[in-house]
Amino acid sequence: MTDRQKFLYFIALHRTGLWVTALSLLLLVFPLVENNPYTLGLTNLIAIHAIVVLGLNLFIGYAGQISLGHAAFFGLGAYGSAIACVTFGLDSWLAMLLVAGLVALVALLVGIPALRLTGHYLAMATLGLNFVFHTILLQWDQMTGGPSGFYGIPSLSLGSFAFDDELRLHYLLWGLALLSLLLCLNLVRSGVGRGLSALAGDEIAAAALGVDTRRAKVKVFVLSAVLASVAGSLFAHTYGFISPDSFGIFVSTDLVIMVVIGGMGSIWGSLFGAALITLLPEWMDLFETYKDFVHGGILVLVLMFLPQGLITGLLDLLRVQLARLRQKNVTA
Amino acid sequence: MLRLEQLSKNFGGLPALSQVSFEVFPGQVTALIGPNGAGKSTLINCMTGVLQPSSGRVLFRGAAISSLAAHQIARCGIARTFQNLKLFPRLSVLDNVLTGLTCEAGSSMVMAMLRLPYLRHRERRLRLRALEALDRFGLGDKADWPAAVLAYGDKKRVELARATVGNPQLILLDEPVAGLNAAETAAVGEQLHLLRRAGHTLLLIEHDMDLVMKLADQVVVLDSGQKIASGTPAEVRRNPRVLEAYLGCMEATA
Numbered sequence: 001m002t003d004r005q006k007f008l009y010f011i012a013l014h015r016t017g018l019w020v021t022a023l024s025l026l027l028l029v030f031p032l033v034e035n036n037p038y039t040l041g042l043t044n045l046i047a048i049h050a051i052v053v054l055g056l057n058l059f060i061g062y063a064g065q066i067s068l069g070h071a072a073f074f075g076l077g078a079y080g081s082a083i084a085c086v087t088f089g090l091d092s093w094l095a096m097l098l099v100a101g102l103v104a105l106v107a108l109l110v111g112i113p114a115l116r117l118t119g120h121y122l123a124m125a126t127l128g129l130n131f132v133f134h135t136i137l138l139q140w141d142q143m144t145g146g147p148s149g150f151y152g153i154p155s156l157s158l159g160s161f162a163f164d165d166e167l168r169l170h171y172l173l174w175g176l177a178l179l180s181l182l183l184c185l186n187l188v189r190s191g192v193g194r195g196l197s198a199l200a201g202d203e204i205a206a207a208a209l210g211v212d213t214r215r216a217k218v219k220v221f222v223l224s225a226v227l228a229s230v231a232g233s234l235f236a237h238t239y240g241f242i243s244p245d246s247f248g249i250f251v252s253t254d255l256v257i258m259v260v261i262g263g264m265g266s267i268w269g270s271l272f273g274a275a276l277i278t279l280l281p282e283w284m285d286l287f288e289t290y291k292d293f294v295h296g297g298i299l300v301l302v303l304m305f306l307p308q309g310l311i312t313g314l315l316d317l318l319r320v321q322l323a324r325l326r327q328k329n330v331t332a
Numbered sequence: 333m334l335r336l337e338q339l340s341k342n343f344g345g346l347p348a349l350s351q352v353s354f355e356v357f358p359g360q361v362t363a364l365i366g367p368n369g370a371g372k373s374t375l376i377n378c379m380t381g382v383l384q385p386s387s388g389r390v391l392f393r394g395a396a397i398s399s400l401a402a403h404q405i406a407r408c409g410i411a412r413t414f415q416n417l418k419l420f421p422r423l424s425v426l427d428n429v430l431t432g433l434t435c436e437a438g439s440s441m442v443m444a445m446l447r448l449p450y451l452r453h454r455e456r457r458l459r460l461r462a463l464e465a466l467d468r469f470g471l472g473d474k475a476d477w478p479a480a481v482l483a484y485g486d487k488k489r490v491e492l493a494r495a496t497v498g499n500p501q502l503i504l505l506d507e508p509v510a511g512l513n514a515a516e517t518a519a520v521g522e523q524l525h526l527l528r529r530a531g532h533t534l535l536l537i538e539h540d541m542d543l544v545m546k547l548a549d550q551v552v553v554l555d556s557g558q559k560i561a562s563g564t565p566a567e568v569r570r571n572p573r574v575l576e577a578y579l580g581c582m583e584a585t586a
Contacts (some may be wrong), residue, residue, distance in 0.1 A: 057465070068546040078445070103340075112453075165506075169416055183445040183446075184445075184555065185443065186445050186446065187444050187445045187449040189437075189447070190437065190438070190444035190445075190447065190455065191430070191433065191434055191437020191438055191439075191444070191450065192437070192438070192439060192440070192441050192444040193444065194423070194427055194430055194431050194434065194437070195424055195431070195434050195437075195439075197420060197422070197427070197431075198423075198431045198434070199580070201418075201420035201421070201422070202418045202420070204402070204418070205381055205418035205471060206403075206431075207382075207401070207402035207403045207406065207435045208380060208382075208402055208403075208406055208411075208412050208414075208418075209403075209411075209494075210401045210403050210406035210407045210434045210435040211403055211405055211433060211434055212439070213403065220441075220443050223441065263583075265422065284513070296538050308422070316422060318480070319478050320480060320481050321480060323478060323481045324481060326477075327481070
């Protein structure tokens with residue numbers, strides 16, 4: 001091999017790692033370029049959403065299922081952390097872990113029966129879960145603060161170093177988002193990930209190849225719930241205040257829209273979807289009132305023209321065109 | 333190697349299979365033929381755990397597998413292809429073949445997420461094997477294409493590569509040449525021949541009589557859910573019941 005070939009081979013072999021490194025470097029220097037706390041606050045929110053959307057994309061895009069209730073797991077994480085830290089005085093990191101474990105258990109108990117359902121029924125079941133959770137948040141006001149929300153959640157800290165301004169939070173939140181990204185990328189590049197893609201493509205074929213389809217679905221559901229829970233805990237500690245409105249069914253549908261925009265079955269697309277839907281309201285004032293209309297409209301358009309999702313759909317088109325082009329060159 | 337004992341399947345009282353028994357011997361090609369609606373697909377679905385038989389047993393290397401789930405049967409070493417192609421269109425050709433190695437790739441999600449060195453090495457070995465399998469079927473140069481853009485004949489070959497890459501003990505082929513032209517049929521026939529020479533055990537479900545007669549060691553004939561004949565290709569071809577099932581009543585046509 002010539003040096004050039006060696007170099008290209010190295011790039012091809014490590015392209016995922018190189019992309020992650022590039023993104024990490026970009027995020028590392030981002031606050032030097034843009035230090036407006038408001039902007040950093042927005043990108044921090046993107047990081048939190050990205051963690052949820054990564055997990056949800058594994059469930060929707062890879063395992064081929066649907067959940068309209070992930071805001072419930074997000075909320076369980078947030079309220080769990082809030083209650084554990086403020087009401088019971090636990091350490092916030094410990095609380096985050098305990099709550100994530102608890103959410104895993106809840107997801108397991110919900111997932112085992114619910115994932116026997118498919119399609120519309122699964123959508124309804126997860127939607128129902130979200131409704132129940134939202135109602136509990138509103139009604140159980142001694143514990144949750146009811147409709148007026150939960151105040152006074154402390155910032156996360158390491159020793160005496162508190163993550164209490166946007167800059168510090170930027171590094172914490174994006175560090176964890178990148179970690180989640182890396183874990184998800186590893187998963188989809190493994191045999192387990194291929195099994196999941198197979199599951200999304202055709203359940204019978206996947207089973208014939210040795211994929212335990214029922215178990216795989218439940219596992220991914222639990223994994224996505226845990227990621228949502230961690231993101232919820234981070235959300236609570238970042239803002240110090242949470243209210244039931246942040247965890248209603250419209251938040252669940254927004255999360256699904258993020259997955260669809262980014263592209264089903266695209267880990268990188270998840271970041272894009274989370275970023276776009278988080279930023280859209282900032283770009284258009286009129287969005288505030290008609291947010292749900294615009295989100296719904298985007299969803300319908302994407303599903304009509306690129307059912308695989310925006311980024312995945314475009315990439316697929318590109319790959320198909322490239323392959324067709326090469327096919328022509330071969331035959332010519 | 334694979335033995336069916338009195339296998340029956342009813343769909344809401346309607347018998348799709350009744351009391352079918354036969355055996356697949358190691359290293360041989362067993363062909364399962366029969367007119368449309370004879371119950372061939374039901375039979376293969378009962379063998380692979382997609383359907384549960386109503387009664388009777390399927391034994392694989394002496395152990396009953398009829399109550400196992402589809403993925404457990406696959407892990408016992410039975411691979412299959414599908415009549416109407418079940419490739420994953422969005423995955424690359426190579427990844428499609430790699431799904432045939434799911435059983436060996438490890439199933440721990442946590443390990444996969446950590447991508448420990450032993451998994452990376454294993455992944456590299458599996459890729460090499462998948463590439464070898466693609467080369468065997470003459471698809472090596474299309475490894476990174478999305479499966480969706482392949483021609484129909486190529487897709488059929490990818491499915492064969494996927495079914496054989498894991499060195500399964502038994503391969504069930506559901507109409508591997510359906511929809512192929514004469515040249516492609518000959519090519520697939522050649523590849524099946526090579527598989528047999530390599531010592532694979534095949535159960536072939538096929539309409540193409542030329543292929544069956546050339547390839548099979550043993551032919552089992554189904555009609556209306558019942559086994560009406562079995563034997564060598566030459567024996568079956570002379571069997572009056574088989575002729576009747578395929579050509580209609582002899583007296584009426586005479």
